Amino acid sequence: MSEHEHHILPFKLYLKIFLSLVLFTFITVWVAQFNFGSLNTLIAMIVATIKATLVALYFMHLKYDDKTNAVCLLAGVFFLVVMFAFIAIDVASRIPLESTL
Amino acid sequence: MSYAAGSNYLNHEKGLWSWLTTLDHKRIGIMYMISVFTFFFIGGVFAMLMRLELFDPGPLFAAQTYNQMMTYHGAIMTFMVIIPGIPAFIGNFTLPLLIGAKDVAFPRVNLLSWYCLMVGAAISFATLFFAGVDTGWTFYTPYSIQTSGTVLMVLGAFVMGFSSILTGLNFIVTVHKLRAPGMTFFRMPLMVWALYSTAVIQVLATPVLAITLLLLAFEKMFGVGIFDPNLGGDPVMFQHFFWFYSHPAVYIMILPAMGIISELITTFSRKTIFGYRAIAFSSIGIAAVSFFVWGHHMFVSGQSSFAGIIFSFITMLVGVPTAIKTFNWVATMYRGSIQLKSPMLYALGFLFLFTIGGVTGIMLATLAADVHFHDTYFVVAHFHYVMVGGTLMAIMGGVYYWLPKMFGKMYNEFGAQLSFLFIFCGFNITFFPQFLLGSAGMPRRYHEYLPEFTSLNKISSIGAWTIGFGFLIALAVIIHCILKGEKAPQNPWGGKTLEWTHADSPPIHENFATTPVVEAGPYEYGR
C-alpha cells in the first residue's frame, strides 16, 4: 500500500486559508449592510458556502483524500436541497383562501 | 488464529457477558434476531387485540385504549421490527460472509447500534406505564402536542434512529472497504447491493427524522411554535419533515427484502439471476428516487395541488424499477430447476403478495383515486400487503434459508410449510377484504364503524388470528430447530455465494479459515 495518504500540508497554506476565511467573514458582514431584499439570504448563503468549501478542502483534507469522502459531503447537501426545493414548491404554490362569512 | 475442530462463533466464548459485549457481527445478528422477534410478538399481540375490537361494530375496549393499541402496533412494528428487521438481523449476520470479510468495518459501533435499539425501545415502552400514547405512529401535530406521553415516545424513537444510522454507516464502509480480493462491485451478490442501497437511505433519511422528533419534543415542552398552528406554525410542515424520512423508511423496509428474494429465487431455481445489472441498478435507483416522492402521503392534507401533481408524477417513476425487479425474478424462474422448500415458498408468497401490493400502490399514486382512498382501509390493506406480504415474507424466507448457516442445524420442513400455509392464507383473508372496506369508504383508525362494514371486518378479524396462529407455529419450528435440529451440512441448498461455498455452518469466529478469492459472479449456475 503506497504511503500516499498521509498528506502533510505546509504551514503557510494553513495560514493563508485561515486569513482568507477571516477576510470572507468581513465580506459577509460588509455585504449584509446593503438591503437587496430577499436576495440577502442568497448572498449570505453563497459567501458562507465559499468559506465552507475552503474549510472542507484544506482543513479537512478533502482535496487530498479519496473522492468517496467528498461524495458523502455532497450527497448530504444535495438531499437537503431536494428537501428544501420540494417543500418550497408546496409552500409557494398554495392558494390562500379567505373566509367569506 | 488456529481453530480447534468444531469451534465456531457460538461456542467461541461462553456466558451472557461474552454475548452482551461481543464484537462479532454474527453474534450481534443473533442478538438482533432475539430483540426483533420479541418486539414482533408484542406488536402482534396489539394487532390481535385491535382485530378483537373490530370484530363487531360495538365498543369492546374504551376508545382511548384502542387508539393506544393502534399507536403501539404501528410504532413497534415500524421502528422496532421492520426497520431494524432485515438490515440489522439478517444483514449483520450475512453481509461480511457474503463479501468474504472477517467482520463489519466498526464492530464496536455495531454493538452500540444494538444498545441504541434496546435503550430506545425501553424508553418507548416506558410510555405504557405513564399515560400511554394515542397519536398514531405518525405523531401528527397539533394533536400530538396536545395529548400526553408524546415526548417520551418521541425520545425513544430518536434513540432508535441512531441504531438505524449506525447500522447504515457500518454497512456502507464495509461494502466499500472490506470486500474480498477479486470481488468487484458487479460480482457482489444482489443481497449486498440491496443492503448497500438500504444503508444509503438509512444514513441520508434518519437524521431528518431525528431533528423532526427533536423539534416535536421542543414543541411539546417549550411551545417553540414551528408546528403549532396557534403559535403561527404549520402542521403541514411537520408532515413534510416527517414523510421526508418516512417514505424513504418504507424503502429501507422493502429493499433488503428484495435482496433476500433475489438470493432465494436464484438458489432454489438453481439458475443464474436474470438481469443482474438491472436489479442492482434498480436497487440504487429506488434508493435515490425514494427521496423525491414523499408528498404522495399528503395529496389531501393541505399541500398545494401543484406539489401534489409533481409528487404523483415522480411516484409513478419510482414504480418502474420496482416492477422491473418483479419481472426479473419471474424471468429467473424460467427454465430453472425449482425446488419447493419453505424458503422458496416464502419467496413465491412474496412475489404473489408484493405484486398485489405494488399494483394497489400505483392506484394510490393516482391523484384522483388517492383523494378517495387516502386514510381509508384501502391504504391499510396496501401497506400491509407490501410490508407484511413483502418484508415479513422475505424475513421468514431469509430466516429459514440462513438458519442452517446460523446454528448449523436443519429446521423441520413440514412444520415450516404448515406455518407458511396459515400465514399466507390468513394474510389474504385478513387484508383482501380491507381493500373493499377501503373503497367503500371505511376510514382507518376507527375503533367503532358503521354496521354496513361488519361482515368484511368479521372476515378480516378471523384472518388476523390465523396469521397469529401461523406465526406461533413458525416460532415453535425455529426454537425447535435451534435447540434440537439435526446437524446441517455446509451447503444444504447448493448456494453459490461465499457463505455457502467457503464458510462452514455455523461459521468460525473469523468467518473464513483463509480469505476467499473471488473470480466470478455470485450465481454461477449452469456456467
Add this chain to the structure above:
Amino acid sequence: MIKKLSAFTSILFTSASAFAEYGMPQAGNNYASRVDSLYYFLLIASLISCILVIGGMIFFVFKYRRKSEFDQTPYISHNNTLEFLWSFIPFVIFMIVFVWGFLLFREAETAPKNAFEIHVYGRQWAWDFAYKSGKTTTNELVVPAGRPVKLIMTSKDVLHSFFIPALRIKQDVIPGRYTSLWFEAEKKGEYQVFCTEYCGAEHSGMLAKMKVLSNEKFEEWLSDDPMKEYEGLSLAARGEKVVSKKACTACHNFNADVNGAIAPGLKNLIGKKRNFADGSSMIADREYIRESLKYPQKKVVAAYDGKAAMPLIPLNEDEITWIIEYIKSDKD
C-alpha cells in the same frame, strides 16, 4: 383472435365493474362516476398484470419443477429487448394513469365562481356548518341538488378531514388555515360524511350526514325560521333537542352523574359541588352552566385537567336557557 380478445376484455370489464360496484359506494354525481371509470381501468390493468406475473410464476413452478439433483439450467443472464419492453410498457401505463388522475384532480380542485358557499368547522368530534343566512347546524350538511357547492373549511382544534365517500372527495381541515372542497351533488338523498384524519378519542364518532334536497326544498329549508322545529315543546324538551343536535351527548352523559372518560356526567348537576382544576370549587348553579357554555375553558373540572378541552359551540341565548332547563328537569 380479436374476437377472443374482445370477449376476454368484456368479461374482464364486467368482473372489474362488478368487483368495483361491490367496492365503491353508489356514485353521487357525474364526477364520482368518472372517478369510478378510472378505478375500473386501474382494476383491469392490475388484474392483467397480476395474472401475468402470478400466473407466470405458478406456471414456471410446475413446468420447471426440479426433476433430479443434477438438473442443468441454461445460463441466461439478460435479454435487452425483453427488459426494455417490460420497463417501457409499465412506464406508459403509469403515465396514462397519471394524466387521467391529474385531469380529474385538477377538475376537483378549482371551484366554479358561482358556487354556493357553506362554512364548515371541524372540532373535536363533531362538524359545525354555517350558512350565509346565519343558519348553523351540527353534523347535518344540507345542500341543493344540481348546483355547485363550495365548502370553506377550517378546524377549531386539531387536524380533521372531511370525506364524502359517495362523491369520492376528501380534504383535510387544518386549524389556523382555510382549505376548500367543491362538488355538485346530483342524486337527491342522504350521504354519510366521515372524519378521516386521526383527531383523538372519538375520531370514529365524528360522523355527519349530508342531505341533498331539490332546489325549492333547499330554499325553503334555508329560509325557514330555525325555531320552527321547537314549536309546542316544553323548554326542557327543547333543551334535550338542542343537546342532541349540537352533539353535546357525544361527550357528556345527561342521565348519569358519574364522570365519563371524556367529560363529566350532568344528571341533576344543579346544587352539586364541583371542584375545578385550579383548586377552586363551587356549587353548580344556572350561572355556572351559562358561563361554562359561553367560556368552556374558564372552569375545568379537576378530573379533566390536561384532557381534550371542551370546544366553544355556537349557541344563542334561547338555546342556553333551554339547556339549563333540560339539566334542571333531570331532578324530578
Add this chain to the structure above:
Amino acid sequence: MAHRITDTDGSHYAFHYKNSNHEFEASKFGIWVFLCTEILMFGGLFVGYILNSGKYPEVFEVGATFLDWKLGFLNTVILLFSSFTIALSIRNIQIGEQKKAFNNLLVTVLCGFGFMGVKGYEYSHKFHLGLLPGKFFNYTPHTAESDSHPTGEADEKPARSNASETSHVSELPKNMPMYFSFYFVMTGIHGTHVIIGMCLILWAMLRLKRGDFDPKHYTFVEGAALFWHLVDLVWIYLFPLLYLV
C-alpha cells in the same frame, strides 16, 4: 476489543483489516459518513428556518435586530481560529511534533470555552430581557427601555436600557417568539455539539499525553478534528442566517 495485530513496521490494526492504512482509510470514510448525517440533521433545521423566514419575514428581521452581530462576528473568528489551530495540531502529529500538537489542541479547547462564554453571555442577556422561546416569551418593549445592564443582579428596580438595543419597536409582529424559538433551538444544538467536540479534543489530548499517537496512527485525533471542523462549518452558515438577516 477487536484484537489488534502489530505490523512489521510497528503500526497496529484490527484483525479484520489488511493493514493500518486500510483501517485509517476505512475509519476516515466512516467519520465522513457520520458527518454527512450531522449535516442532514442541522440541514433540517436550516430548511425549517429559511422556509419560516420566508413566511414571516418581518418576524425574522425584527428578531435579528435584538442580536448583537458584533458578538456573532467575534464567535465566528474564534471558531475559525480554533479550526486553524486544530488543523495545525494534525500537521504536528503527522511530522512527530507531539508537544506542539498538544499546545495547538489546548488552544482549540480554550477557543471552545471562549465561544461558549460569549454564547452564555448572549443567552443570559436574552433571558434577562424575556426573549425566550415559544410560550415563555414575555418581552414587553417598555421593559427594554427601563432595563438594567444585565450584570446578573436581581432587577426588581427598573434601570436604563441596554446600549446594544437597536430596535425600539413599540409593537412586535404577531408570532415573534418563533424567531427566538429557532434561535435557541439552533444555537442550543450547535452549542451542545461544541461541547461534545471539546470533550473529544480533551480526550485526544489525554491520549496524546499518554503517547498513543504517532505519525503512523492518529485516527482518533483526525476524527476529533473533522468533527470540530464540521461544528465550525455549521456555525459559518448559522452566523449570517441568524445575525445578519
